[in-house]
Amino acid sequence: MKKLISLCIFLVGWQCLLASQPKNIMLILGSADPVVLQDRMDVAMRLYSMQKFDRIIVSGGCAAHGSSICEASFMHDALTRNGVPQNVIYKEENSKTTVQNYVFSRKIKEADGSPVMAPGDTVYVVSNHWHAISVAARLRKYDRVEAKFFIEGSIEPKASDKLDYVSIFNGEPDNDRFIMKGTWLTPDAVWEKADSIYYLTGSLVYVTDRLNSRFSYYTRSKFFPELDAYAANKELRFIDAGKQWYVSNGEKLLYVDKQSRKVQRIFTLAELIPNLPAAWLNRLKAGAVYGDKLLLFSDAGMLVAHKKSRVFLAGEETSPADYFAGWPYGWGRGNVSALRLDSAKQKVYIYRNQEYLELDAKLKIVEEPRSLRLKWIDDLK
Structure with missing residues (x-):
């Protein structure tokens, strides 16, 4: 009986340890332009081929800027066509701006109500545009994740373009206020x-x-x-x-x-x-x-x-x-x-x-x- 109890305690402890292990997460930022969005999916698949991901969040709503696509669904379908298991893909279908990509993606939950993105996780923010840098920086500072950015593509910035895209990182140091303004x-x-x-x-x-x-x-x-x-x-x-x-x-x-x-x-x-x-x-x-x-x-x-x-x-x-x-x-x-x-x-x-x-x-x-x-x-x- 004592051996059985010890075994049960060991198994429960092992399950808790597994559940608490940091996750590798990919966050793909959407675009209202189907051509640009496909470019970002190509970037995401190249990263996916390099290492394992426990969760992939595809972030983008429907009809942003008058488009005719639902960005998260477009990305979900592109990933599954390329062999990504559906059970690791989480759709964030509310955002219509990069700020909202950040605001809504950080709140995505598992079926049991726990957050998909938790402190200690590693989050790769993926795009073909430098806005991924600002989102990754904000995630690292305010959400306590090990955030990285992964950007590929032909980028020709205009003279007016800023590395901190629309001041996502430096524009508002109060994160609660930043979130509220993004969804106001x-x-x-x-x-x-x-x-x-x-x-x-x-x-x-x-x-x-x-x-x-x-x-x-x-x-x-x-x-x-x-x-x-x-x-x-x-x-x-x-x-x-x-x-x-x-x-x-x-x-x-x-x-x-x-x-x-x-x-x-x-x-x-x-x-x-x-x-x-x-x-x-x-x-x-x-x-x-x-x-x-x-x-x-x-x-x-x-x-x-x-x-x-x-x-x-x-x-x-x-x-x-x-x-x-x-x-x-x-x-x-x-x-x-x-x-x-x-x-x-x-x-x-x-x-x-x-x-x-x-x-x-x-x-x-x-x-x-x-x-x-x-x-x-x-x-x-």
């Missing part, structure tokens, strides 16, 4: 009161009128004094339920009254949806309760649950493009950050990466996405 404004929750609109993004609440002619900002704790305890090292995900929000931190689900903004109940997402697929505990990005339906969104798709008594039962897993007629091509497979219900007008608003969609009472898209690029807070403390 991509809210986690949105609500209205009188003639003001409130946008929660991270630990900041931005308040403005409908025309954004004036604004003010506050810390999240001013409006949600009870949420900070649940947000430590975790991201809060909001499900708009009309007069309340369900707020998930991946472990607990909080039932928060919109009027008082106080936590009324603490339970779990699995209690709300008893047959919830386990993977959705870590996939959830945003959601809304609309009538007898609960719509949940992830990076890669959506889940529709149906009300039964006091709970919801998970139904079909689908994609926004299949569920909503006229889903914008530029919005890819999802990456929704927030939903807002307007019960008085019987409308639903969906937010994603500096844009939003308006849906009518039948969940039909009213028009093309609108810009949500609000004034930046110059004196943000």
Whole structure:
């Protein structure tokens, strides 16, 4: 028995050691130009032929700069055609700028919710353009990875071009501020009161009128004094339920009254949806309760649950493009950050990466996405 216990302890320890080993990761930066993107894939394949990679992140969204391609999907398909196993490729499909390549790629997660890119890993930033240098430098300084850049190709810089592309490395030393500016404004929750609109993004609440002619900002704790305890090292995900929000931190689900903004109940997402697929505990990005339906969104798709008594039962897993007629091509497979219900007008608003969609009472898209690029807070403390 003692030998068996010793063997078990040894095996568990060995598994932990393997799990903690630093990974070799390749981060390939996208381009809206198919010819340039193919050049970058050629560069990536040459690097792939030289050494082993545990993970490959392909970073680029759909229809950037008016293009007709989804960059991450283009790169994923090019890699698999050349023999790269699909299980090592992770698609980041939200970014439309180099800054966003950095911002969104660093947050890509494994199926269990752990980060793909962790401190101590070695990350090769790949491109045919020197912006890879700036991204690698920022990853090394602010994300504690051993970052390198791998650039090949014919590069003829203009006199105005800078080695630190768009000041990615030296332009903003506060990384939280840099990340926020790169995604301004991509809210986690949105609500209205009188003639003001409130946008929660991270630990900041931005308040403005409908025309954004004036604004003010506050810390999240001013409006949600009870949420900070649940947000430590975790991201809060909001499900708009009309007069309340369900707020998930991946472990607990909080039932928060919109009027008082106080936590009324603490339970779990699995209690709300008893047959919830386990993977959705870590996939959830945003959601809304609309009538007898609960719509949940992830990076890669959506889940529709149906009300039964006091709970919801998970139904079909689908994609926004299949569920909503006229889903914008530029919005890819999802990456929704927030939903807002307007019960008085019987409308639903969906937010994603500096844009939003308006849906009518039948969940039909009213028009093309609108810009949500609000004034930046110059004196943000």
